[in-house]
Amino acid sequence: MQTPPPSLEMQILSAMEEVVFSASFPELKIIYVSPSVETLSGYPIDFFKQELGAWWKMIHPEDTQIVKQALDSLNQNDKFRIRYRILTKDNQIKFVQSQGRLIRDESGKVLRFDGMVTDISELLFLQDFIKNESLDIKQLLLENNILFNGSQDSMFLVEIIDTGDFVIRRINSAYEKATGVSQTLIQGKTPIDLLGEVLGAPIIKNFRNAIKAKSTISYEESIPMPAGTKVWTTALTPIEVDGKFKFIIGASKDITEQKRAESALKESNERYALILEVSSDGWFDWDLTNDSVIYSRRWWLEFGNDEKPENVQISYWKSLIHPDDQEWVSEFLDNIMHSQRETFEFSFQMKKRKGNYAHVLSRCYIQRDASGNKIRMVGSNSDLTEIKKIEYTLRKAKEMAEAANLAKGNFLANMSHEIRTPLNGIIGFTELLLHASLTDEQKEYLRSIYLSGKSLLSLVNQILDFSKIDSGKMDLELISTDLIDLVRSTVDLFQISAASQAILLKLNLDPALPKFVSLDPLRVRQVLSNLIGNAIKFTHEGEVVVSVKPIKGSDDIIDIEFSVADTGIGIDISSQTKLFDSFSQADTSITRKYGGTGLGLTITSELIQKMNSHLRFESELGKGSTFYFVLTLHVNSSGSVSSNLFEEKQSTPDESIIVENNLIQNDILIVEDNDLNKRLLSKMLLKRYPNIQLRYAVDGADALNQFQKKIPDLIFMDLQMPVMDGYTASVEIRTLEKKLDRRTPIVALTAGAFFSVKDTAMESGMDDFLTKPISSVDLYNTVEKWLSSSRV
Incomplete structure (x- = not known):
């Protein structure tokens, strides 16, 4: 009986150099092993089929633990x-790579153990060979890699295989980045694999x-591409x-931006031509070689004559310039x-077709040839007549406003200095006494x-506060603050002030108020103080009620209304319009009776x-007023209380023993x-020291002489002095x-508390x-800050 020919699968397995096996697990009894095992081991194939554990006998003693694990x-x-x-x-050592997996049925039970063993001895030898190769070969490999990956062009290597297919083997980093x-x-993919048939x-084909x-x-x-x-x-x-085309080297340059630029340039030129045609500016093209000019239709309508605006001599343009x-x-x-x-631009007066002169702004560009010679000037003319009129009006108004503002600033600064100087003596000597x-x-x-001196000082500070706001130099400082504590304090x-006038001062705080919010506690206190102070000031009997309540809120933002209501004199309708004007009150009789700067x-x-809000009020003459405003605030989980934010000032003078x-x-x-x-400062210093x-020294120049005699x-340097001021004297001393x-x-000692x-x-x-x-207190703290006992 003739033996049937082997199946196709068996023919493939017999032709493979790798050893394919199948074994029971965990017994490892060989069920099948491919014929290549004889080439690998030198043992006949029956040796592995008949002897249990035959493979274990071949494993190098030092590597048995690796296989076991x-x-x-x-x-x-x-x-x-x-x-x-x-x-x-024959007792040769070979390096092998073995890989395998368990085959299980649907219930998870192990059926067998299949795997493959590959001889990698030559691969390891080649690896060692490359490691030990000469520096020349290494340098050559390095240079080839640098050329390939160092190129800015996208490079790729394609192998032409025997079947006629093209397989991509390698791309450089520029290709990866670009695509x-x-x-x-x-x-390892063909163009069809990568991009599809189409x-x-x-x-x-390429x-x-x-x-x-x-x-x-x-x-x-x-x-x-993906990019x-x-x-x-x-x-x-x-x-x-070897006489056959085996590879194709490709080098690609990305010209996408170049193509886009070309398309954009074409579109831009077309658009620019249309813009020039409809532009209110006229344009010209001056040929510097023959001194002739081509003007746009718009320009010629404004400044030309009845002839055509082509090849006009430059002398015509010059004739239009104002004398x-x-x-x-x-x-x-x-x-x-x-x-x-x-490129350059300049403005001058030019005669128009109607005979009047217009202020014109010319913007020009000079073109050169390859040798650098000027051959062409192109530009545009813009009529600035109306703009010049507006500029003149604005300039005059600006000059007047700046002069008025400077005068106001100088007045406030001088007033501050002149009032603070005598106040220094009044308050200082009173404190010493x-x-x-x-x-x-x-x-x-x-x-x-x-207390009278302090009251006068408060008025001066109020005027300076107004100056800061008016000049835009006041900025808010947002701090997470205990709102309830701030209002209550x-x-x-x-x-005390309200009680002295037999007025009931009440505070209503809504229970739904958040505890901590972000605001400027100093300025909110100043606002509330002004409103409460005014309410008490203009109320003879009854009460003043301060109320704070939430209006609406969403997430961590809330609108809170602050109001101060009184049962005072109220404000008549005719006076309400000027209530917020600077240096004014409802009428002059209020100033005489109640005082204040307005x-x-x-x-x-x-x-x-x-604070992005508005102060509003409701008032009726003889019945009282209510002032209120709404702040949009950010709610926080923690914050500071007023005792940590403010240094509470003494309302009475310090009478303690120095x-x-x-x-x-x-x-x-x-x-x-x-x-x-001078006498006040001396007395205050000698009292403690x-x-x-x-x-x-009586001025800055005298101070320099004193400094040079003995350091x-x-x-203590006054700022405003005759001959030489304190600023200059300080600069000279530092020199x-x-x-x-x-x-x-x-x-520095100064009576000018202006912000600069x-x-x-x-x-x-x-x-x-x-x-x-x-x-x-401030004086002694300053002295002991700069003259500690260690400097005695």
């Missing part, structure tokens, strides 16, 4: 892949054209190996022509003088506007031109100190700042 992991992973060594029948296709995605067929031409061919193509559709210019070069401008325009153009400038041994009656008189400040509500209204400090014995220079301020040495330990190895602290004074003082080299009237 892999087999142990099969129950968890169902597959493994390992490398180890075997000993052949969005990675090496792992494209490697897009892949033209590419294959590959065949390159082989047919037997030389480099170039073409443009548009291909959709977007690209337009390429591609060069294909066929490579011959007052002809000389300088001619000189200007002459300088331009002798310079290297390409209150530390002395006096009768109760004398102390009561002095307290009245002190503000109302508490007025309880700035309180103006400042309050401006501050509320800074404790002497005998440790400070330094030399102090007082630079002050006002005798009263009896062992100091005081020197005096003091501390300088002298550059040659010395020390720096003397300079403390402190910054200017610090910029001139001063170290600290005291505002008149000077508080004894």
